[in-house]
Amino acid sequence: EAQVTQNPRYLITVTGKKLTVTCSQNMNHEYMSWYRQDPGLGLRQIYYSMNVEVTDKGDVPEGYKVSRKEKRNFPLILESPSPNQTSLYFCASSLTYNEQFFGPGTRLTVL
């Protein structure tokens, strides 16, 4: 089944404790992206990747890192999480930068 998977789905952590949210797609898509969703703000793009080893900043990249070593994986790294990074995170992938397939989301709480 074609899908985008994210892990973990839920995470509660404490300020400063490094964490990684994984994202994987099995559709051989070149384009992948991370978003955060906050009430009243819609989806805001954090980072995106047009292909392996090619990443670029979205609108809200501060406090986040990404890597794209393989086509199928695009992990989101929070080196030192802070409470303002509490949010719902979505990973998405696309074959040609148009129709994006979203993962199920990761709900992160930073205490």
Place this chain on the structure above:
Amino acid sequence: GQQVMQIPQYQHVQEGEDFTTYCNSSTTLSNIQWYKQRPGGHPVFLIQLVKSGEVKKQKRLTFQFGEAKKNSSLHITATQTTDVGTYFCAGQSGAGGTSYGKLTFGQGTILTVHP
């Protein structure tokens, strides 16, 4: 940077009434996409508009892209309870290179349909 404003933020309708949500971009877009997110779910792609003045229909849904490629609308005719959810527009700029991958979402319109 590019901004995409979407209104209204909330819309409550009676089943059978029509619904429209509007998006306005601060810059000219190369294309605009629309997504629907059911409560507790993830966004699901509905459609992409590319051409100036383009109009596309999907059953009761009508999508329009403005002549200047800076605004767009989604109209639902005779809403049903299955239409409940948040509708997002997302604009993509026409700049070349890697910036083409940048996608800016509107804030979304939360649609409630009362039976």
